[in-house]
Amino acid sequence: MAVPVLDFSVYQLGKENIPEADLEKLSDELRKAFTEVGFVYLKNTGINQEEVEKVMSVSKRFFSLPENKKKPFSRGNYTCNVNHGWVSLETESLNPHRPGDLKEAFNTTSLKEDIPSEEVADFRDTKVSFFLRCKELALKVLRLMAIGLGMDSEVFVNKHKHIGNLHDEVCFKVLRMEPHYGVSTPVDSTRVKENQVRCGEHSDYGSITLLFQSSEDGLQVQNRAGEFVSAPCIPGTVLVNIADLMQRWTSDVYVSVVHRILLPPAGDSRTRQSLAFFVQPEDESIIKCCDGSDKYPPIKTVDYFTSRFNDTYGKKPNLV
Ligand SMILES: O=C(O)CCC(=O)C(=O)O
Numbered sequence: 001m002a003v004p005v006l007d008f009s010v011y012q013l014g015k016e017n018i019p020e021a022d023l024e025k026l027s028d029e030l031r032k033a034f035t036e037v038g039f040v041y042l043k044n045t046g047i048n049q050e051e052v053e054k055v056m057s058v059s060k061r062f063f064s065l066p067e068n069k070k071k072p073f074s075r076g077n078y079t080c081n082v083n084h085g086w087v088s089l090e091t092e093s094l095n096p097h098r099p100g101d102l103k104e105a106f107n108t109t110s111l112k113e114d115i116p117s118e119e120v121a122d123f124r125d126t127k128v129s130f131f132l133r134c135k136e137l138a139l140k141v142l143r144l145m146a147i148g149l150g151m152d153s154e155v156f157v158n159k160h161k162h163i164g165n166l167h168d169e170v171c172f173k174v175l176r177m178e179p180h181y182g183v184s185t186p187v188d189s190t191r192v193k194e195n196q197v198r199c200g201e202h203s204d205y206g207s208i209t210l211l212f213q214s215s216e217d218g219l220q221v222q223n224r225a226g227e228f229v230s231a232p233c234i235p236g237t238v239l240v241n242i243a244d245l246m247q248r249w250t251s252d253v254y255v256s257v258v259h260r261i262l263l264p265p266a267g268d269s270r271t272r273q274s275l276a277f278f279v280q281p282e283d284e285s286i287i288k289c290c291d292g293s294d295k296y297p298p299i300k301t302v303d304y305f306t307s308r309f310n311d312t313y314g315k316k317p318n319l320v
């Protein structure tokens with residue numbers, strides 16, 4: 001089944017106090033998408049393509065800096081949050097059974113934290129304002145998701161009250177994926193390791209993810225039959241997906257789906273960019289099945305994430 005496209009205009013950014021019937025209709029459509037597919041494109045959210053391109057363009061300038069200029073900003077160098085900062089090529093393996101992903105990224109968690117604005121004018125401010133736009137949209141989606149399940153609209157939002165504050169873990173990630181190796185090195189497909197891809201098979205960890213891709217596409221989403229289907233860039237839309245902790249929270253009603261980005265076809269040497277806003281509950285929050293079923297035992301968000309991050313950044317088991 002293809003990923004559905006929903007019109008979000010009735011509840012787009014800036015619109016509040018909307019008629020109950022409109023909210024109900026949108027939340028029903030969203031529930032259908034998240035129970036059947038796990039991914040949905042939202043159009044007319046209020047976040048437009050120009051904003052997306054501005055963030056991509058400033059990120060591109062950062063990624064193009066020489067390695068020694070980026071290194072001081074590495075993930076792990078910040079005290080505010082271990083996840084904040086630059087992630088170099090092949091550092092993450094989203095599928096731990098594969099070699100490191102052929103992608104480079106910059107994670108923004110705390111909005112107060114220093115990010116390299118001297119090297120790239122606007123890098124910080126552009127990302128911070130986009131972060132806040134994504135936050136607003138994410139809270140709206142979380143509200144609709146609760147209504148769609150017949151619950152109080154704030155059930156999910158109540159555990160996402162500190163997004164962007166110091167020590168909150170919600171992360172805005174800008175990504176650059178290489179056609180073959182690094183653009184700073186000559187394109188040489190012989191250097192690609194066996195089974196190496198741009199982004200290994202995985203599902204996201206938290207509640208929901210908002211995703212924006214450049215026109216180079218590449219994302220594939222697994223359907224119920226186990227086949228990977230393309231989820232291309234649709235300009236002006238936001239792709240939203242359910243992540244694992246939300247699946248657990250909803251007792252498997254909203255489904256978190258595996259996705260990946262393989263290498264591009266031979267001869268395609270375009271660099272791909274994407275922006276991902278990873279939403280997760282606050283560290284200390286206890287996530288219990290919201291239908292009262294206890295299908296999964298309650299778990300503290302921080303404990304859940306620690307084990308997932310160990311897989312992504314940890315030692316690699318035998319390769320596939
Ligand atoms: O770049 C993309 O389109 C998706 C990246 C992704 O799935 C992830 O980082 O979790």
Ligand SMILES: [Fe+2]
Nearest residue numbers: 202203204259
């Ligand atoms: Fe993902």
